[in-house]
Amino acid sequence: MKSKYSVKNSITSFISNIISIIFVFLSQSIFIKTLGIEYSGLNGLFSNILAIINLFELGIGSAIAFHLYKYTKDSNEDKIISILNYCKKLYFVIVILILCFGLLTLPFISFFIKEVTIEINIYIIYLLFIINTISTYFLIHKRILLYSFQRNYIINIIHIFYIIIVNIIQILVIIFTKNYYLYLIIKILCIILENIAISIKANKDYQFIQNKNNKKITIKEKKDIKTRVRALAIHKTSAAITYGTDNILISSFFGLTELGLYNNYHYIINAVTTLFQGLISSTGASVGVMLNEKESDNYFVFRRIKYLNHFLAIFTSVSLLVLVEPFITLWLGKKYLMDSFVLIILVINYYQLFMRTSFNTFKDAAGIWVEDRVVAIIQSIVNLVVSIIMLHFVGLSGIFIGTIVSSFTVWFYSYPKYIYKGLFKISYGDYYKEFIWELFVFIVIMIITIVIVNIITFDSIIISFIIRIIIVATIPNILFILLNDKKYFIYYVNLVKKILK
Numbered sequence: 001m002k003s004k005y006s007v008k009n010s011i012t013s014f015i016s017n018i019i020s021i022i023f024v025f026l027s028q029s030i031f032i033k034t035l036g037i038e039y040s041g042l043n044g045l046f047s048n049i050l051a052i053i054n055l056f057e058l059g060i061g062s063a064i065a066f067h068l069y070k071y072t073k074d075s076n077e078d079k080i081i082s083i084l085n086y087c088k089k090l091y092f093v094i095v096i097l098i099l100c101f102g103l104l105t106l107p108f109i110s111f112f113i114k115e116v117t118i119e120i121n122i123y124i125i126y127l128l129f130i131i132n133t134i135s136t137y138f139l140i141h142k143r144i145l146l147y148s149f150q151r152n153y154i155i156n157i158i159h160i161f162y163i164i165i166v167n168i169i170q171i172l173v174i175i176f177t178k179n180y181y182l183y184l185i186i187k188i189l190c191i192i193l194e195n196i197a198i199s200i201k202a203n204k205d206y207q208f209i210q211n212k213n214n215k216k217i218t219i220k221e222k223k224d225i226k227t228r229v230r231a232l233a234i235h236k237t238s239a240a241i242t243y244g245t246d247n248i249l250i251s252s253f254f255g256l257t258e259l260g261l262y263n264n265y266h267y268i269i270n271a272v273t274t275l276f277q278g279l280i281s282s283t284g285a286s287v288g289v290m291l292n293e294k295e296s297d298n299y300f301v302f303r304r305i306k307y308l309n310h311f312l313a314i315f316t317s318v319s320l321l322v323l324v325e326p327f328i329t330l331w332l333g334k335k336y337l338m339d340s341f342v343l344i345i346l347v348i349n350y351y352q353l354f355m356r357t358s359f360n361t362f363k364d365a366a367g368i369w370v371e372d373r374v375v376a377i378i379q380s381i382v383n384l385v386v387s388i389i390m391l392h393f394v395g396l397s398g399i400f401i402g403t404i405v406s407s408f409t410v411w412f413y414s415y416p417k418y419i420y421k422g423l424f425k426i427s428y429g430d431y432y433k434e435f436i437w438e439l440f441v442f443i444v445i446m447i448i449t450i451v452i453v454n455i456i457t458f459d460s461i462i463i464s465f466i467i468r469i470i471i472v473a474t475i476p477n478i479l480f481i482l483l484n485d486k487k488y489f490i491y492y493v494n495l496v497k498k499i500l501k
Contacts, residue, residue: 007499012156013278019160021271023167027174028267029331032260034174037336041256042122044263045113046129048247053101054133060090061144063228066367068148077208080145082217084209086225087141095134102130113251120180128184135188139195142202145209154205158197166190231369238376242383242406249399253391261338262396268324269350276312280305280357299424302362307488309358311480314442317351318449319472326465338396345397349404351442352411359415368418375414382406411435445479 032040064087071079109126146154169186173179203210217225250259324343328336363369383406390398416431453471458464481489 006150007495009150009152009156010279011499012153012160014275016156016160016163017271017275017278020163021275023163024267024271025331027167027171028264030171030174032264032332034178035180037260038256039120039180039260040263041251041258041260042113042120042125044247044259044266045251045256046109046126048245049105049109049126050102050129050133052245053098053105053130060087060094060229060232061140062232062364062369063225063367064090064141064144065148066228066365068144069365072148077211078215079217081209081211082215083221084141084145086217086222087144091137091140095137098134099130102127102133113256124181125184128181128188132184132188132191135191135195138192139199142199143195145202145206146198149206151205154201155198158194158201161197162190162194228367228369231373234373235369235376238380241380242403245384245387246399246403249387249391250396254396258396261336262342264328264332264336265324265338265343265346268327269320269346272316272320273350273354276316277354277357279312280309280361298362299426302358302424304488304491305361306358307484308492309355310438310441310484311477313351313354314445314480315472315476316354317347317442318446318476320350321347321446322449322453322468322472323465326461326468329461330465341394342397342400345400345404349400352404352407355438356407356410359410359419362423363419366423368423371418371422372410372414375409379406379409382409441480441483444483445476448479449475 028040064083068080068083071083106123106126109122113122143155146152166187169190170183173182173186247259247263250262321343325337325340383402385402386405387399387402390401392398394401416428420426420431421428449472452475453468456467456471458467
């Protein structure tokens with residue numbers, strides 16, 4: 001695996017995410033205080049609805065990238081151009097489908113909102129969200145090309161400029177005009193400009209893609225892509241039902257105000273996820289190339305990546321549990337806090353989702369989508385049924401309990417069968433031993449950290465918050481190193497030294 005590209009991709013992804021997080025909290029703070037909590041709820045609701053409509057993408061990007069790995073490795077220019085041309089045609093159809101379906105759902109969006117007390121045309125807002133979604137697909141084949149060549153860092157660097165520009169302009173628009181329509185239009189224009197910049201860079205670095213090539217991909221390749229796309233469509237639909245219906249359920253059963261409160265927690269959790277998960281997922285292209293080259297050390301590389309995944313999952317989960325409530329109090333005020341039980345369930349759900357990153361990275365790189373498509377369907381059904389039942393018993397937390405329960409399908413069936421046994425030829429017994437040990441380590445570290453935090457308390461919220469930061473920055477990390485295999489820790493210490501040199 002080309003660690004040079006992986007490191008570049010991870011570092012630029014990390015920097016991009018840090019800048020994004022800073023602007024998210026600054027922008028969200030100004031947004032809520034200027035426009036109000038219901039606008040924030042509306043943002044979350046329409047983003048959720050469009051995420052479901054976005055299912056028309058069907059996972060084509062992943063399927064195309066999977067097919068490009070073997071050709072970028074050998075620099076087969078004709079094949080690359082043929083696949084990219086096919087990719088452009090597919091995405092044109094996707095854009096048309098999203099636009100048509102979005103317009104068809106336009107008259108019915110009021111059914112997803114319990115009540116609207118803000119003076120705004122929700123239909124125009126929804127239309128702008130549709131245009132925003134479509135704009136992300138403009139010249140997307142150039143992104144896929146760079147990704148397949150393991151050059152995510154180029155995309156990340158351009159995205160850094162996008163983040164800075166779009167957020168500064170949006171903040172100024174909110175402060176000086178309080179115009180939500182203009183706020184959304186700015187984002188659309190900046191996304192288009194970002195895609196143009198990525199396209200120019202791709203054309204410059206890979207000039208051969210501008211050559212005219214009328215060669216079509218083979219019937220076998222087209223059939224294979226369609227097979228994988230159909231499987232990915234099932235996965236994406238199931239994922240949309242599993243993770244994309246949360247805001248719709250909250251808005252329908254609890255209203256926009258409650259959704260707005262939850263979105264503050266979501267912004268924090270999503271920021272942490274984006275920041276640290278990118279360190280794992282950015283290795284995806286390198287893993288894809290590795291799986292096409294050799295098999296001998298695949299499991300060792302996976303264990304190495306999973307060690308980092310486990311460390312980050314524990315560190316960030318404990319940090320969220322300990323720091324979210326005081327952070328929101330300092331950031332927005334105590335009136336924006338939710339019940340503590342909601343936070344506990346959100347953190348447990350966050351942990352199990354974060355731990356799936358290393359598995360999903362290898363699963364996607366290996367193209368394992370057809371085999372477990374039925375599992376994805378079962379997961380989505382279980383999630384929706386359990387969520388609706390549980391929200392009547394425990395309120396908002398019940399929605400996320402449904403997600404946790406539905407995840408048992410991948411933890412106890414899909415991963416051991418298709419990743420450990422199927423990809424690495426490792427026994428089920430070894431998988432479950434690792435799973436139980438990793439869960440045990442998480443529980444032990446979480447309990448010890450919480451006990452220490454509750455012992456050391458201060459009246460000042462600021463001092464208490466600083467002390468909590470110091471605790472979560474030391475205790476969980478020391479315990480993790482002591483409880484796990486030192487060889488992986490030594491590997492990452494040496495890697496950091498190499499990067500610093």
